[in-house]
Amino acid sequence: MEENGEELKDKELSSFLAKIDEIGDLVSDLRGGSVAAAGNALRRADEYLARQGGDRVTHDRSVINTGEGQSADEHSSRGSEKEHVEFMKTLEEDARDRGERRKEREAQGRDHKKRGNTAFRAGQFENAVTEFSVALRHTPWDISLYTNRALAYNRLGCYDDAIVDCDSAIRLEPCNLKAYLQRAKALTGLHRVKEAVECYTEAEKEFPNKADTIASLRKAIEP
Known part of the structure; x- marks a missing residue:
């Protein structure tokens, strides 16, 4: 009986402590x-x-x-205001960090673009492609890198790659004459003359002030 009594007391104590918690x-x-x-x-x-x-x-x-x-509303309002201030502070810090990272990427992009141009002028077209590719990883928004690399690809006879770069440049900047001209040259290199003529013709419409020059290029490949 004593054991049962002790057991009962333990259960009551456990129940009491649970209620306290x-x-x-x-x-x-x-x-x-x-x-x-x-x-x-x-x-x-x-x-x-x-x-x-x-x-x-x-x-x-x-x-x-x-x-x-x-009141709870006042307390919650103060808490929300503090959270808002902290949130805005975080946004500002994030924007500042992003700005700094973008500057670093732009600096890297300019450096590799310069190296690519130097390599191209020296006739080192493979090196030029490599440098322009690295520059694009840093600054994919620099449209001139696509057309520069397309020009290097054309010099290497990598016409399909040149077309891909020209298409990318035109998507980003529809009025990009260099992209149209390099695309037409790549198509010519692939003996897709009809498509090349169409590309030149489209360029004539897009750039009427350059129509005479573009027309002469078109006529040079027409059968």
């Missing part, structure tokens, strides 16, 4: 400053009282004790 969690949520958490805590408090056989209590949810007698 539950009440502690409720109080913590009520004082946490979050309207959502406080509302949830009030609901759980009602359920707890109901389980204990007490009368269900209705609460004025417009005011929650936050430790200084301020």
Whole structure:
């Protein structure tokens, strides 16, 4: 009987401690400053009282004790304002970091573009392609890198690659005469003369002030 009595006391103690923990969690949520958490805590408090056989209590949810007698809305507003300030600070820091990284990429892009141009003028077309490719990884928005590399590809006889670069340049900048001309040359190199003529003809329409020069190139390959 004594063992049963001790066992009963242990169960009562465990139950009591569990209740203390539950009440502690409720109080913590009520004082946490979050309207959502406080509302949830009030609901759980009602359920707890109901389980204990007490009368269900209705609460004025417009005011929650936050430790200084301020309303939950005021407390939440202050918290939201602080979060907004911290968020804007993070955005500013991120924008500054992005700006610095972009400057670094632009510097790298210019350096490799310069190397590519130097290699091209020296007739080192493979090196030029390599340098322009590296530059594009740093500054993919630099359209001239596509047309420069297309020119190097044409000199190497890599006409399909040249066409791909010209198409990329035209997508980014529809009014890019150099891309049209290099594309037509690549098509000519592939003996796709009809398509090359069409490319020149389209360029004549896009660049009427250069129509005579483009027409002479077109006529030079026409059957």
